[in-house]
Amino acid sequence: MAINREIGNLPVTELVKQSGLRHIAFIMDGNGRWAKKRILPREAGHKVGADNFKTIVRYCKKIGIECCTVYAFSTENIKRPQREVEALFRLLISFIEEAGEERDIEFRFIGEPGQLGETIGRRTRELEDETRGRPYRLNIAFNYGGRAEIVRAVNRLIAEGKTAVTEEDISANLYTNECPEPDLIVRTGAEMRISNFLLWQAAYAELYFTDRLWPDYTTADVDEAVRVFASRSRRFGGLDKNEPQGAGEGK
Numbered sequence: 001m002a003i004n005r006e007i008g009n010l011p012v013t014e015l016v017k018q019s020g021l022r023h024i025a026f027i028m029d030g031n032g033r034w035a036k037k038r039i040l041p042r043e044a045g046h047k048v049g050a051d052n053f054k055t056i057v058r059y060c061k062k063i064g065i066e067c068c069t070v071y072a073f074s075t076e077n078i079k080r081p082q083r084e085v086e087a088l089f090r091l092l093i094s095f096i097e098e099a100g101e102e103r104d105i106e107f108r109f110i111g112e113p114g115q116l117g118e119t120i121g122r123r124t125r126e127l128e129d130e131t132r133g134r135p136y137r138l139n140i141a142f143n144y145g146g147r148a149e150i151v152r153a154v155n156r157l158i159a160e161g162k163t164a165v166t167e168e169d170i171s172a173n174l175y176t177n178e179c180p181e182p183d184l185i186v187r188t189g190a191e192m193r194i195s196n197f198l199l200w201q202a203a204y205a206e207l208y209f210t211d212r213l214w215p216d217y218t219t220a221d222v223d224e225a226v227r228v229f230a231s232r233s234r235r236f237g238g239l240d241k242n243e244p245q246g247a248g249e250g251k
């Protein structure tokens with residue numbers, strides 16, 4: 001996509017500020033293909049992907065983004081071969097063990113990681129408790145499904161005794177209720193779908209797809225996604241600020 005010269009020349013931190021980019025979400029796809037290309041087991045791709053995930057999250061924090069959400073394990077991923085599932089669980093545990101190095105990140109697990117076993121349930125809760133109230137937020141979607149999240153929200157409201165619900169009620173009962181909605185969702189790995197990720201929250205998110213496989217995704221690629229985001233016109237269903245009234249319908 002063509003990016004105008006003014007946006008092309010501004011530092012990325014300035015673009016984050018000017019464009020109001022507060023929350024970025026990643027669908028980290030392509031670990032398996034990355035490994036296959038190197039004749040390695042899929043788990044090797046996940047290992048490099050997990051290391052890269054730390055680099056990318058730290059970078060997003062550095063350029064002034066307040067909140068990051070990553071899709072690490074969907075409710076459907078449990079259907080993968082046991083060896084791969086176990087490798088992902090081990091990566092999660094070692095990620096949690098190393099997360100103590102991060103001083104200013106509040107970790108939150110979205111989805112139902114506790115259903116994947118006692119150890120995962122306890123370790124994820126402990127990390128959340130230890131890091132509560134820190135300035136930068138990282139949501140890790142683990143055993144997460146977007147439809148299930150909406151159903152959970154509605155069931156919580158029914159349990160409170162509601163017989164009719166509003167959009168605000170549902171938003172307030174999502175796992176991400178303390179975060180702004182994602183402004184930008186990036187999917188790597190050349191697939192163009194949302195795969196049951198942040199379905200409610202994505203209503204007005206800008207979507208950005210790249211062929212880059214997740215283990216190869218770099219901080220320069222983040223800069224590119226931010227530049228594209230900053231060059232888009234977000235209308236939230238209204239009209240462009242500079243467009244004369246009546247010139248067309250905004251979406």
Ligand code: FPP
Binds near residue numbers: 032033049050073
């Ligand atoms: C999709 O790629 C990726 C996943 C199912 C797992 C994503 C997980 C990580 C990047 C690291 C995990 C981090 C933690 C904290 C556990 P794919 O395997 O579907 O790739 P493919 O489409 O090329 O097969």
